[in-house]
Every structure is written in C-alpha cells, then in structure tokens.
Amino acid sequence: MRAVLLIVIVVVLGVIGWKKRDEIPFLRDATRQLERQAGKVELPKLRTGNDTPPGAGGGSAPTPGGVRRCVVDGQVLYTNEACPRGSAEQKVKGGTVSVMPAYKAPPPPEQAGSGIPNARDLLAPKGGTLKDKAQERAMEGL
Numbered sequence: 001m002r003a004v005l006l007i008v009i010v011v012v013l014g015v016i017g018w019k020k021r022d023e024i025p026f027l028r029d030a031t032r033q034l035e036r037q038a039g040k041v042e043l044p045k046l047r048t049g050n051d052t053p054p055g056a057g058g059g060s061a062p063t064p065g066g067v068r069r070c071v072v073d074g075q076v077l078y079t080n081e082a083c084p085r086g087s088a089e090q091k092v093k094g095g096t097v098s099v100m101p102a103y104k105a106p107p108p109p110e111q112a113g114s115g116i117p118n119a120r121d122l123l124a125p126k127g128g129t130l131k132d133k134a135q136e137r138a139m140e141g142l
Helices: 001-017 026-041 119-123 130-140
Strands: 069-074 077-079 088-090
Touching: none
Parallel strands: none
Antiparallel strands: 069 077, 069 088
C-alpha cells in the first residue's frame, strides 16, 4: 500500500513539474542549457543518389548506384538501378535508406524422415493417452 502511495505521489509531482517547468528556476535553467547545446550540434547532410557530390558539375543525371524513386502504374518503386521502361523517375527528397540482408530459405529436406520430428510425436503423452490407459484397466478387470 505504501509503495502504491509513493508511486502516485511521484507521478503527481512529475506532472506538476512538467506543467510548471517554466516557472521552476532549476528546470527553466536546465531547459535553456539543453536548448543551447542542441543549437551547437551539427547534423550531417543526408545524401541520396540524386544529389550531386560537392565540386561536381551541375549535371541532372543521378549518381550511379544511388537511390531512385520510380512510379510504375501508380505504385512507387525504390531501386539503385535505372527505372524500368514505362515508369517515371522522381527525385528522392531525402531521408535514410536501410538495407537488410535477404532472407535465406533453408534447404529442402532430403527425405521425409530426415531427422526433424513431427509435432504430433513431440507432443504425444509418454505413457499413452488416457483413453488407452482406461482401456487397459478395463481389460485387466475382466
């Protein structure tokens, strides 16, 4: 009971502190300091395949191997190769692209009984089912 009361008090104080953070001096100073430090952080410029590298000519051709956005029959396709015929290439506006390795399917089993047991065999009771045990007791009683 005390723990619940303590948690409620901490939550209420946290909400009050959040609502009044501009009026409480040490919270106001901490917020200003964080804002100053955040202003000093220099973020790297995101580059996409359609950006021209610094110092390169102002050509309009996308960089080879860069990300391209192709619209094919109303559907968007992102690729690092040339857009397929009949599609419209659009400029990539920024953001990040993450690539995951392709899923490798397990090789097909060589034989039906190749070592992986059936779930029915794994989950079956060890000493037989209740029905089997009841039948054995009935047979013994005759």
